[in-house]
Amino acid sequence: MALRELSSLEKYLRLKKPNKYITQGDKKVPVLQHNSGSPLVGLVTIACHLVKEAKRPELLGDSAESRAMVQQWLEYTVTKLNGYRKEDIKTILKDLNLYLQDKVYLAGNQFTLADPLMYFRIHPIILDLAVQEKEQYVNVTRWFDHIQHYPGVRHHLPPVVVLRNRIYPSTHH
Amino acid sequence: MNFTVSISNPPLVALLAAEHVKGSVQVSVAEGKETQFHVSDEIQFNDASSISRYLARMAPALGLYGANIMEQTEVDHWLEFSAQRLCCQPDLAVALGELDKVLSLRTYLVGHAITLADLSVWAALKSNKEWPSLGKSFSHVNRWFSFLSSQVPFIAVGNKYASNKL
Numbered sequence: 001m002a003l004r005e006l007s008s009l010e011k012y013l014r015l016k017k018p019n020k021y022i023t024q025g026d027k028k029v030p031v032l033q034h035n036s037g038s039p040l041v042g043l044v045t046i047a048c049h050l051v052k053e054a055k056r057p058e059l060l061g062d063s064a065e066s067r068a069m070v071q072q073w074l075e076y077t078v079t080k081l082n083g084y085r086k087e088d089i090k091t092i093l094k095d096l097n098l099y100l101q102d103k104v105y106l107a108g109n110q111f112t113l114a115d116p117l118m119y120f121r122i123h124p125i126i127l128d129l130a131v132q133e134k135e136q137y138v139n140v141t142r143w144f145d146h147i148q149h150y151p152g153v154r155h156h157l158p159p160v161v162v163l164r165n166r167i168y169p170s171t172h173h
Numbered sequence: 174m175n176f177t178v179s180i181s182n183p184p185l186v187a188l189l190a191a192e193h194v195k196g197s198v199q200v201s202v203a204e205g206k207e208t209q210f211h212v213s214d215e216i217q218f219n220d221a222s223s224i225s226r227y228l229a230r231m232a233p234a235l236g237l238y239g240a241n242i243m244e245q246t247e248v249d250h251w252l253e254f255s256a257q258r259l260c261c262q263p264d265l266a267v268a269l270g271e272l273d274k275v276l277s278l279r280t281y282l283v284g285h286a287i288t289l290a291d292l293s294v295w296a297a298l299k300s301n302k303e304w305p306s307l308g309k310s311f312s313h314v315n316r317w318f319s320f321l322s323s324q325v326p327f328i329a330v331g332n333k334y335a336s337n338k339l
Contacts, residue, residue, distance in 0.1 A: 102316045104280055109323040138277045145278070149285040164278050 002030045002043045005120040008155045009047055012116060013054035044074045051113055059113045069107040073114035081121040089125055093137045100139035104146065111150065119147040123157050135168050174212055177205040183334040184208045184221030185296035187228070190289065192326040194232040222252050222293065229289050237289050247283040251290035259297035269311045276313040295321050299335050
């Protein structure tokens with residue numbers, strides 16, 4: 001899964017030549033064998049490296065506060081959204097829904113690396129949701145729909161149909 | 174093209190449109206008594222939404238008027254909505270309730286990018302005195318409003334022209 005995410009990220013960043021990755025251990029942790037220096041290990045480490053290589057440092061946040069928020073969500077993506085159990089899904093969606101109530105992007109008003117990485121990871125969960133659940137987690141759905149239409153992000157992933165108007169009476173407000 | 178802006182009643186939506194298209198359309202903005210937009214000797218516009226419509230059509234590549242006929246119609250809907258529903262005080266809360274419902278599943282009002290719809294609704298709220306106190310009860314409108322307010326063209330216009338600062 002991580003290799004696919006890194007390849008999508010490379011395409012989003014318009015990196016000219018794709019890197020070669022290997023995986024390590026039974027958790028299939030991605031490893032980037034770098035020409036100059038020691039190998040880079042782990043999804044977030046490699047992703048941050050690719051962002052710097054593409055000269056897009058703003059994707060890691062442009063203030064001390066937003067940099068910390070980006071790191072927080074990158075860590076969330078690899079810890080909470082890695083090998084989660086089915087019964088965790090509701091909690092994940094509930095927390096995320098509450099958090100995104102007053103935000104357009106994960107780090108606030110700016111698109112950062114946290115958004116595409118979270119989008120890649122949460123895609124299978126959102127794909128499985130019923131129409132009514134998508135409306136229940138309305139903030140997650142809105143954020144997800146925005147990111148999947150964000151120029152250059154979606155790539156190999158199938159689009160998720162999102163209704164743009166509410167159809168169920170709002171009982172959870 | 175010469176654009177004169179009334180200082181006592183600045184046409185925020187037209188100023189925002191001018192700010193958005195300034196890379197592709199040459200407009201010089203001056204301050205004066207009345208809002209006037211000179212296209213040629215024979216043609217001029219005086220009201221904010223005509224001016225912003227004209228500017229949006231002058232720069233079709235920016236997509237400010239939507240990407241297709243459906244979106245154009247939606248943009249027209251929101252231009253009318255902001256002129257009629259967001260200016261008169263009594264039913265502002267009702268209008269905000271409708272807006273809140275629509276914005277729950279959208280980042281921008283029309284399509285997936287910024288359009289005149291966002292500019293005009295933002296401008297109408299920005300100059301509405303009731304909005305700051307009512308804003309807290311409408312979380313989706315509030316999120317959308319502060320998101321736009323953080324974008325460069327909105328900061329530029331807001332700092333320079335809006336009297337109703339938040």
